[in-house]
Amino acid sequence: xxxxxxxxxxxxxxxxxxxxxxxxxxxxxxxxxxxxxxxxxxxxxxxxxxxxxxxxxxxxxxxxxxxxxxxxxxxxxxxxxxxxxxxxxxxxxxxxxxxxxxxxxxxxxxxxxxxxxxxxxxxxxxxxxxxxxxxxxxxxxxxxxxxxxxxxxxxxxxxxxxxxxxxxxxxxxxxxxxxxxxxxxxxxxxxxxxxxxxxxxxxxxxxxxxx
Amino acid sequence: xxxxxxxxxxxxxxxxxxxxxxxxxxxxxxxxxxxxxxxxxxxxxxxxxxxxxxxxxxxxxxxxxxxxxxxxxxxxxxxxxxxxxxxxxxxxxxxxxxxxxxxxxxxxxxxxxxxxxxxxxxxxxxxxxxxxxxxxxxxxxxxxxxxxxxxxxxxxxxxxxxxxxxxxxxxxxxxxxxxxxxxxxxxxxxxxxxxxxxxxxxxxxxxxxxxxxxxxxxxxxxxxxxxxxxxxxxxxxxxxxxxxxxxxxxxxx
Numbered sequence: 001x002x003x004x005x006x007x008x009x010x011x012x013x014x015x016x017x018x019x020x021x022x023x024x025x026x027x028x029x030x031x032x033x034x035x036x037x038x039x040x041x042x043x044x045x046x047x048x049x050x051x052x053x054x055x056x057x058x059x060x061x062x063x064x065x066x067x068x069x070x071x072x073x074x075x076x077x078x079x080x081x082x083x084x085x086x087x088x089x090x091x092x093x094x095x096x097x098x099x100x101x102x103x104x105x106x107x108x109x110x111x112x113x114x115x116x117x118x119x120x121x122x123x124x125x126x127x128x129x130x131x132x133x134x135x136x137x138x139x140x141x142x143x144x145x146x147x148x149x150x151x152x153x154x155x156x157x158x159x160x161x162x163x164x165x166x167x168x169x170x171x172x173x174x175x176x177x178x179x180x181x182x183x184x185x186x187x188x189x190x191x192x193x194x195x196x197x198x199x200x201x202x203x204x205x206x207x208x209x210x211x
Numbered sequence: 212x213x214x215x216x217x218x219x220x221x222x223x224x225x226x227x228x229x230x231x232x233x234x235x236x237x238x239x240x241x242x243x244x245x246x247x248x249x250x251x252x253x254x255x256x257x258x259x260x261x262x263x264x265x266x267x268x269x270x271x272x273x274x275x276x277x278x279x280x281x282x283x284x285x286x287x288x289x290x291x292x293x294x295x296x297x298x299x300x301x302x303x304x305x306x307x308x309x310x311x312x313x314x315x316x317x318x319x320x321x322x323x324x325x326x327x328x329x330x331x332x333x334x335x336x337x338x339x340x341x342x343x344x345x346x347x348x349x350x351x352x353x354x355x356x357x358x359x360x361x362x363x364x365x366x367x368x369x370x371x372x373x374x375x376x377x378x379x380x381x382x383x384x385x386x387x388x389x390x391x392x393x394x395x396x397x398x399x400x401x402x403x404x405x406x407x408x409x410x411x412x413x414x415x416x417x418x419x420x421x422x423x424x425x426x427x428x429x430x431x432x433x434x435x436x437x438x439x440x441x442x443x444x445x446x447x448x449x450x451x452x453x454x455x456x457x458x459x460x461x462x463x464x
Contacts, residue, residue: 111427115425115427115432115433118425119423119425119433119434119435121414122250122414122417122418122423122435123423123435123436125414125415125417125418126418126420126423126435128418129415129418129419133395133398133419147387150415150418151415153414154413154414154415157414158414161252161412164252165252
């Protein structure tokens, strides 16, 4: 999240004081995005240095110092709104790695590991839904923030469900193959020996993983 | 008080090599006023659990109690009466009768139970009013939108003095805004003291429940802990979060 651009957006409505900017920022992000006042002033100083905002020119840093957006600032904001965030390369996802590791470790039930994470995520979703139900009905910003979080968590659960199903099918298939191989063995001793092991994914592929 | 109780319930379909164990020793208790979601993949036994809870099917073994009464001791007629009076069903595809208007659909379970047409209709109108549908009462199902049809189905499920609401993927093919509306209505019914069981594979629906039970291969494998109130999401200690990053529920306190 760019605090810089959020402040520009608030200033595009008209001149404001630093403290006012902080309050409005928190209010409009459904108050789930805490911002300390020091961060507001540091960001304002940088914006001023870059010519994107101007301040009352009285040289004092009182809380009553007002800030305005400049023409360059307005242009910067318009560009930012339309620039897609970088979603092209997959982030290094800790949960994906945990499931891959669980799959390779002997004595670990990967379905049990998946369920631990699924339950945790559903519990988080229950809390967010509870919040939406009790507080977000009349607060549009909060409802949007909560929806974003619910959809994000939901997508992780869907991935866990898909992984669960895929692994179940893979182990059934390999049991099947082992079964057939056994039967082939009993009639033809020159046939392929024993069970076909489950093909485990290799974690070597690094292309596209963001550092 | 427990409105629905399943004790060590198992269900087996078929015989011999073709046997399918749909449920294996399921225990489940739902208090009046509570909503429990049952989550699981296709074939995990979710729908079987719901039909057994609704007395539409008998378990192979184990006990089912609705409102404290064991179903096993009831006659076929008693069960039918229980279904008409105490249990409401919401299905994925709504199952409204196309030849009846919205209010006639809602009033139908009461009329089947011997309530006079006028009284049943009045109760149906009240249920539709609560769901904001009184102006659509005379429309036929094919004149209603998907969201409206599902609200009519919910009105039918809670009309009269129903104590147990059983829902199978109740938001069906509705979009997320209508799906949320459906869950809000079911939740409101629970606040009036109805016990609800919602089976779904959709985590967003399930997250409306007070408790989520996970079903896998016919067994209850896990369930969520009672969730803390929403204040836990927003009451993080100052400085407890990296600036500029969103507050996450798990990071609170």
